[in-house]
Amino acid sequence: xxxxxxxxxxxxxxxxxxxxxxxxxxxxxxxxxxxxxxxxxxxxxxxxxxxxxxxxxxxxxxxxxxxxxxxxxxxxxxxxxxxxxxxxxxxxxxxxxxxxxxxxxxxxxx
Numbered sequence: 001x002x003x004x005x006x007x008x009x010x011x012x013x014x015x016x017x018x019x020x021x022x023x024x025x026x027x028x029x030x031x032x033x034x035x036x037x038x039x040x041x042x043x044x045x046x047x048x049x050x051x052x053x054x055x056x057x058x059x060x061x062x063x064x065x066x067x068x069x070x071x072x073x074x075x076x077x078x079x080x081x082x083x084x085x086x087x088x089x090x091x092x093x094x095x096x097x098x099x100x101x102x103x104x105x106x107x108x109x110x
Contacts, residue, residue, distance in 0.1 A: 006105035
């Protein structure tokens, strides 16, 4: 199974318990493949840095390295403007270009 994770799911899974952490655990245990793109990686990194407030640089670096080494970086073939939030279109682009089965998001309007 191929999945694209919205940033809110990734961040929630890293810093808090609950369903998002279980979703990350499934990926770590190779139950699905994580698809990403360069713009998504940049958003992941920027958000991790902001949430950790610079106090957990080693955590940010470790997660980014893990994502890069264990995810599949997709080359976007076509860009879409479908989401209510234009910043979320990159997840749709990734899902379509990477033939994802699902986009997993905590957004109600995604």
